[in-house]
Amino acid sequence: MNNYFKNININQTFYNNYINYFIxxxxxxxxxxxxxxxxxxxxxxxxxxxEADFKRKYFEIKNNYFILAIFIFILxxxxxxxxxxxxIFALEYVKKYYHFLIIPxxxxxxxxxxxxxxxxAFLLGMLISEITSYGIxxxxxxxxxVSPNDPSPFMDHSNYSTYLAFTVFILMHKIIHxxxxxxxLAYSIFFLFSTSNLFLNGGRTGQFSFLIxxxxxxxxxxxxxxKAVVLFISLGTTIFVSAYNLSPVFKDRFDxxxxxxxxxxxxxxxxxxxxxRVALWxxxxxxxxxxxxxxxxxxxxRENANYILQKFxxxxxxxxxxxxxxxxxxxxxxxxxxxxGIVGLIVILLIFYLFFKLDIRDKVYRNLLIIFLILYFCHSxxxxxxxINQSMVLFALFSSIFITISKYEKLKFS
Numbered sequence: 001m002n003n004y005f006k007n008i009n010i011n012q013t014f015y016n017n018y019i020n021y022f023i024x025x026x027x028x029x030x031x032x033x034x035x036x037x038x039x040x041x042x043x044x045x046x047x048x049x050x051e052a053d054f055k056r057k058y059f060e061i062k063n064n065y066f067i068l069a070i071f072i073f074i075l076x077x078x079x080x081x082x083x084x085x086x087x088i089f090a091l092e093y094v095k096k097y098y099h100f101l102i103i104p105x106x107x108x109x110x111x112x113x114x115x116x117x118x119x120x121a122f123l124l125g126m127l128i129s130e131i132t133s134y135g136i137x138x139x140x141x142x143x144x145x146v147s148p149n150d151p152s153p154f155m156d157h158s159n160y161s162t163y164l165a166f167t168v169f170i171l172m173h174k175i176i177h178x179x180x181x182x183x184x185l186a187y188s189i190f191f192l193f194s195t196s197n198l199f200l201n202g203g204r205t206g207q208f209s210f211l212i213x214x215x216x217x218x219x220x221x222x223x224x225x226x227k228a229v230v231l232f233i234s235l236g237t238t239i240f241v242s243a244y245n246l247s248p249v250f251k252d253r254f255d256x257x258x259x260x261x262x263x264x265x266x267x268x269x270x271x272x273x274x275x276x277r278v279a280l281w282x283x284x285x286x287x288x289x290x291x292x293x294x295x296x297x298x299x300x301x302r303e304n305a306n307y308i309l310q311k312f313x314x315x316x317x318x319x320x321x322x323x324x325x326x327x328x329x330x331x332x333x334x335x336x337x338x339x340x341g342i343v344g345l346i347v348i349l350l351i352f353y354l355f356f357k358l359d360i361r362d363k364v365y366r367n368l369l370i371i372f373l374i375l376y377f378c379h380s381x382x383x384x385x386x387x388i389n390q391s392m393v394l395f396a397l398f399s400s401i402f403i404t405i406s407k408y409e410k411l412k413f414s
Contacts (some may be wrong), residue, residue, distance in 0.1 A: 161206020
């Protein structure tokens with residue numbers, strides 16, 4: 001009997017080790033390969049099943065409010081299919097939330113000693129992505145569909161800029177908290193490399209999120225709040241001015257943004273990039289009033305928003321749509337208040353609140369949690385981040401890492 005249980009423990013250890021290896025692979029592939037991410041998910045899930053130990057896993061999952069909130073969001077989204085007119089489209093839409101199912105798997109399997117390795121694997125993937133980006137920018141090589149004017153090699157520029165922004169903050173903490181001078185120098189070079197790349201590409205979402213996060217983190221970490229505000233506004237201004245003068249891509253995108261705002265205010269023209277988003281946000285908020293509690297359903301956004309869009313002279317040709325009746329409002333909060341109503345929006349905000357309230361005492365990890373939350377919250381204001389693959393897997397990986405850190409800290413201090 002003792003040999004039987006000993007063999008079970010050996011098997012569980014074997015499978016758990018491989019789960020951790022595949023989580024590292026998942027983190028590495030995140031910035032550079034969708035196929036690698038998909039393969040990693042399959043392998044992680046397979047070995048998680050083979051590992052068994054379901055009683056412990058069930059206990060850990062049912063006692064984690066963050067994971068339960070994720071489950072409630074997925075369940076409520078499936079329920080919303082019932083009052084969606086195009087149920088096939090709605091099911092396809094909701095099916096993408098399978099990416100979030102990796103969260104409880106990582107939470108119940110990731111070992112404490114592998115956490116830093118997962119961060120390092122992500123940084124290594126980002127390094128490869130950035131080298132590829134610089135090569136495209138300097139026209140050393142080409143990649144189909146990617147321009148030197150917007151060198152985002154493996155994903156759209158909005159998501160790439162957010163990945164870069166988080167990379168910069170991880171490296172900032174590595175520089176501050178690493179004692180080895182060689183590594184400190186290496187991280188410093190990588191930091192400059194990443195910050196420059198952030199402003200070389202056309203993703204204003206990550207750039208905006210980066211500058212906002214920089215100011216907030218400075219404010220939270222300095223006892224002298226006035227000094228913190230002055231210091232980080234000065235730092236943000238220096239970075240902005242440098243980027244504007246040194247990066248033609250950033251300069252062109254910012255000038256276009258100012259022109260867009262000017263035309264929107266003076267000529268009431270909402271057909272350009274930012275102004276179109278403003279029109280979509282206003283239309284979405286107005287449309288949400290018709291089904292405020294439970295939402296209009298998934299794929300039926302146009303039903304109540306169309307007449308408002310017409311006031312802005314916005315036609316179907318101005319933006320992409322997945323079906324005749326669907327609209328991407330380019331704002332996650334607007335998207336879900338239209339689709340899922342106040343109930344759905346409350347669930348989304350509850351997820352963020354529970355994430356923020358995670359009990360992490362380690363100052364570095366606590367800072368990185370807040371940084372990630374602010375970046376992702378800002379990112380979600382300019383896109384439907386819970387429905388874009390690169391945004392979803394980014395949230396899935398790092399939310400699962402932080403709830404795992406919180407779990408180990410509770411065990412340590414209990």
